[in-house]
Amino acid sequence: MTISRANRSLSLHSSIREELMRRIEQGVYPDDEPLPSAATLGREFGVSQITIKRSLRDLQAAGILMAQVGRGSFIKRRTRLLRKLGSTNPYADTQIEILSIALETVDDPILREMEPVDGPVLCVRKILMAEGRPFFHDVAFISKPVSEVIVAEFERYLVVEAFERAGIGVLKTDLIIEAAPADGEIAALLGVPTGYPLFRRYYRFTMSKTGLVVMGLVQAPFEQLACTINVPEPSEA
Numbered sequence: 001m002t003i004s005r006a007n008r009s010l011s012l013h014s015s016i017r018e019e020l021m022r023r024i025e026q027g028v029y030p031d032d033e034p035l036p037s038a039a040t041l042g043r044e045f046g047v048s049q050i051t052i053k054r055s056l057r058d059l060q061a062a063g064i065l066m067a068q069v070g071r072g073s074f075i076k077r078r079t080r081l082l083r084k085l086g087s088t089n090p091y092a093d094t095q096i097e098i099l100s101i102a103l104e105t106v107d108d109p110i111l112r113e114m115e116p117v118d119g120p121v122l123c124v125r126k127i128l129m130a131e132g133r134p135f136f137h138d139v140a141f142i143s144k145p146v147s148e149v150i151v152a153e154f155e156r157y158l159v160v161e162a163f164e165r166a167g168i169g170v171l172k173t174d175l176i177i178e179a180a181p182a183d184g185e186i187a188a189l190l191g192v193p194t195g196y197p198l199f200r201r202y203y204r205f206t207m208s209k210t211g212l213v214v215m216g217l218v219q220a221p222f223e224q225l226a227c228t229i230n231v232p233e234p235s236e237a
Contacts, residue, residue, distance in 0.1 A: 017055040034072030099125040117143035136220035172206040
């Protein structure tokens with residue numbers, strides 16, 4: 001295949017990447033089938049498999065493709081949720097997968113800046129799944145002992161939502177928002193390459209029950225989660 005004139009000024013692998021992206025956008029490759037192999041694409045474009053693999057890696061790093069061992073490269077379905085900043089309402093059409101519930105100490109340096117809870121406390125780690133794929137990772141620390149009834153609810157609801165269902169509301173919300181690259185562990189959990197940009201939301205909820213604080217961190221691939229905030233205008237005197 002001949003690369004278009006518009007792409008001749010690009011490097012060879014960049015030109016192939018742009019052509020593959022064009023095909024993806026036009027639906028040439030079905031979502032549920034792997035892209036042609038590197039060998040097949042190499043023959044089609046008249047380049048080495050190394051060049052093809054470099055183009056595919058670029059698309060994987062951009063969140064367009066995902067690699068499945070032994071199966072090839074697939075188009076990554078994009079699920080994006082928009083929610084109010086600080087909201088504790090449930091996410092529609094998602095499932096919760098508990099990773100662990102154990103006693104842990106808050107050691108994240110940013111959480112340590114948000115009046116951290118003292119000593120080992122109950123820590124709930126979970127993955128939210130959307131369309132059968134990891135959507136975001138949540139780790140929540142709870143400052144006081146929790147009844148078994150509420151702990152059981154953590155398998156169905158986010159931690160703060162479980163408390164709200166038990167009649168314990170949120171009095172104060174503190175948030176820190178940042179972007180950061182995924183490290184090896186979180187990248188594996190979310191199914192993205194190491195170094196992939198993440199949306200991070202650090203939170204600290206002061207609950208209506210005396211001494212109860214829920215604080216933690218939500219991490220999601222940058223293209224999958226967005227937040228809104230409404231700032232009321234100051235009232236006129």
